[in-house]
Amino acid sequence: MTLLWMGEHDRLDRELVGGKAHSLNLMRLLGLPVPPAFVLTTEVCARFYAAGGELDAEVVAEVRDAVRTLETKAGRRFGDTEAPLLVSVRSGAARSMPGMMDTVLNLGVNARVERALADLTGDGAYAADTHRRFREQFERVVGTPAPDDPWEQLTAAIAAVFRSWTSSRAVAYRRHHGIPDDGGTSVTVQAMVFGNLDDDSGTGVLFSRNPLTGDPAPYGEWLPRGQGEDVVSGRHDPLGLDALAGRLPDVHAELLSAARRLEEVGKDVQDIEFTVESGRLWLLQSRSAKRSPDAAVRLAVALHEAGALTVDEALRTVAPEQVEAVCRPRVDPEAKARATLLARGEPACPGVGAGRVVLDVEEAEELAESGVDVVLARPTTDPDDVAGMVVSTAILTEIGGSTSHAAVVSRELGTPCVVGCGTGTLGALAGRQVTVDGMTGEVFEGILRLAPSSEADDPALATLGRWARERAGDAGGPLPEVFAAARRAIGQTPIAALSTP
Amino acid sequence: MSELVLLQAARLKGRLDAEAAAACAGMDPAAAQAGLDALVDAGDAKAVGGGVRITPQGRERLDALLAEERATVDQPALTGLYEEFDAFNGELKAIVTDWQMVDEQTPNAHTDRAYDQAVISRLADLHGRFAPLMARIAAAAPRLAPYPERFAAAIGKVREGDHAFVARPIADSYHTVWFELHEELIGLLGLSRAAEAAAGRAV
Incomplete structure (x- = not known):
């Protein structure tokens, strides 16, 4: 079981193919539009490491055959100058390790293919941008400049994604989260679709329900003429889904119906990445949505x-x-929207505390003893400050991060705390009434109303x-x-x- | 030296009772109580709810005694020891943060025994590697002699399952003792905490 096609297996073992391929396979089984893809299993990853970090000839040959099949399915050819096929090469572990392993997009582009893309799209800037993004990402992930030959690009990228399983950040992440080291990653190779081909193309994200408020209406963003990570990156201002419904009503309806189906099968709210290429919908990923x-x-x-x-x-x-x-008590969102933000720092201990800002520990102790709520504000905290921290409803510091003394002590006390507000930012607050939101790191003027909890x-x-x-x-x-x-x-x-x- | 030890303990603890004073000073509780009474009689401390608190006059006296002490300490040697301490400091803070938070957003609810045990093992491991350095620090600055025993007591409590002794403030937890030691080193070297904090070392 080295190379598996998405949509051809009733049941795939997550440990073998990773979460991403598992989901792509199911989406294709459901008859949803997913660009053709195959996966190299975690067994190939184990073989890669057993061979001292090399792809063996057998795997390379299998990949070559699979890309030929991918060409047929996609109606494009790898390295071709008429209708070039570009692919994405992605990692996929059984347990999600967000951002820890590597991905290479737009693989298959070189100077000749760039010219072909420019002709195809009528957009030389886009073609150049795709090529540049690929070169940068390839060099970052693989560690060497991208070769001209798409086949060499592909084997180098696959090897690099396997290697990223043992990158120091991935190892540290697994240690922190208690994930065993022996699972390995799979590698998914998928035909790229173009969200920036024409005015009937674009890319977006759809949540089957609103992940911030819990509202049952689907919620999403649509970026006409956008590609891949453009929406997620936040570099562009996407439109709402109604813009998609206005321009491409059939695509919009198909998308919502797919979202309902995926929610039903997944038994959870779905976070779906999609691309529209010349009026045709493609689903790229679906997973349980992270939510507040x-x-x-x-x-x-x-x-x-x-x-x-x-x-x-x-x-x-x-x-x-x-x-x-x-x-936990939280600031009422409406009260917050109207309030004046006095300072902002790094959240160190969640919760909300309000009271009079005091700069001195003894004063804090005296006021607290007489029943006044105090917020202790210090440049940074000393052991001497602990007595004052104990009696305060919230703690602020100018210098320090989430592992600083103030942060550690506040968490032990369960006292809301914001650290690192910036040198010289807190002195002026002395004597003022403030509300400290230890969840967001914000300090507001006045005593704000709390939300129902x-x-x-x-x-x-x-x-x-x-x-x-x-x-x-x-x-x-x-x-x-x-x-x-x-x-x-x-x-x-x-x-x-x-x-x- | 007991005057200096007790004044410094009063300053670091905010409110100091005889039991805590005895632990900080490495003396028996009766002697510690007598020492605290003497501080109150001299006006260097005042009695507050079962303990004492340092007075402004006491702070001046403390500063003078610390300046005298500083002149007797081999500064270059202690500077080297402080640098070695700093290497451990980042590790200790990471361990304590992992103890409190399972990720950036999520406080540790201490429901996952395996997770907690892994963090405690890291702390015990650090303690084992740090103890020799602590002994050398105590040799270079004799007033710090009670620290090895305080660290050993804290890690002992943690090993017995009393997890408050990882980081609980006020209590002589591992983190409390660590942070007081850090403060002592800064003081003995004539450094300022604000400058050390800005340099990313003492925060």
């Missing part, structure tokens, strides 16, 4: 009410930490709480603890069919 804690709670309840999830399945889409975050005023949280209590047995106490007990009672998360976390 608020949205996680609302979506779990909404997905159950829509009949997509059983109660247990809904409970499994919410992490105990997310319930804890929702129950109890079951009494949040219906979705109340529903989740009821479910959790039914399953937690006799575990009592605050909701986060009950919820954690419920999660233990219903067991581990089975990996949802389509989720590529």
Whole structure:
């Protein structure tokens, strides 16, 4: 099992092909439009390392044959000057390691292909830009300048992606998250589609429901004439999905229907990357959407009410930490929008604290003893400052990061803390009433209203709480603890069919 | 030297009782209590809720005593030791941060025993490698002699399962002792914390 085609397998082992290929295979099985792709399994990765970091001749020959098949499927040819095929070469591990391993896009471009792309698109600047992006990415990932020959580019890129499994950052990430080192990465090779071909082309991201608010309406962004990472990178200002619906209503309808189907099968809110090439929709990726804690709670309840999830399945889409975050007091978003931002630093301990800014530890202790809420603001903290930190409702420093003394102590105390606000930024706040948001690192003028965070005023949280209590047995106490007990009672998360976390 | 030791402990602890004073000074609690009483009698400290707090006069006295002490310490030798300490400092802070946070957004709820145990192993490992340097620091600056015992006591508590002794403030946790030692080294070398913080070393 060295090389597998996406869409030709009823069931693929995630450990063998990685999360990305697993999801591409399922999307193709569902009959959704996905550009043709094949995957080199993690077994090839193991062989690569066993051979001392070399692709063996057999694998190289298999890849060559597979690209020939890819050409037939895509109706383009690799290195061709009439209808050139470009491919993406991506890593894929069984457990997601975002940003830790390497990817090469637009592979197959060289000076001649660039000219062909320019003719094809009528856009010389785009062709040059594609070539430049490829050269830069290739050199960064592979460590040598890109060769002219697309076949050499391909084998070098595949080897580099396998090598990135043992890059120091990937190793450090696995150590930190307790992921074993022996899994390896797969490599997916997929035909590229062009979102910048003409005015009926573009690229976008679609969430099957809103991941920030939990609103059930699909939510997304559309960038006409954009390609690949343009939307994700934030370098451009994308439009809303209604712009896509206006220009290409059929594509829009097809996209929403695919999103519903993927949500149904994946049993979770999906984050879908898509590209439209000359009015034709292509799906590039679908995975469980990352979401805010608020949205996680609302979506779990909404997905159950829509009949997509059983109660247990809904409970499994919410992490105990997310319930804890929702129950923690937070600044009311409307009050925040109207408030004056006085300082901003690095969030060190989440939570909200408000009170009078005090620069001196003894003064903080005296005021606190007389019942005044104080926010201790120091350039940086000494051991002497701990006595003042203990009595404060929030802590601010001018210098220091998330591992600084103030950060460590505040987290032990559970006191909201913002560090590194900048030298000389806090002195002027002395005596003023402020609200410190330790989640975002913001300091606002005045005492701001807090958002509802109890079951009494949040219906979705109340529903989740009821479910959790039914399953937690006799575990009592605050909701986060009950919820954690419920999660233990219903067991581990089975990996949802389509989720590529 | 006990006057200096106790004044410094009062300054670092904010509010110092006899038990904490005894641990910081490496003396028995009765002697520590007598020493604290003497500080209060001299006006260098005042009695507050079961302990003492340093007074402005006490701070002046402390600064004078620290300046005298600084003149007796081999500065180039201690500078070298501080540089060695700094190499451990980044590692300790990373360990403590991992103890508190499982990633940048998520506080450690201490529900994953394997994760916690892995962090504690790293701390115990650091302690083993750091102890020889600590002994050399104590040899170069004799007033710091109680530190090896304080570190050993903290790591001992952690090993027994009392996880408050990883980083809990006020308590003589590993991080508390570490941070006080750092403050001592800065003071003994006549450096300023603000400058050290700006250089990325003492924050």
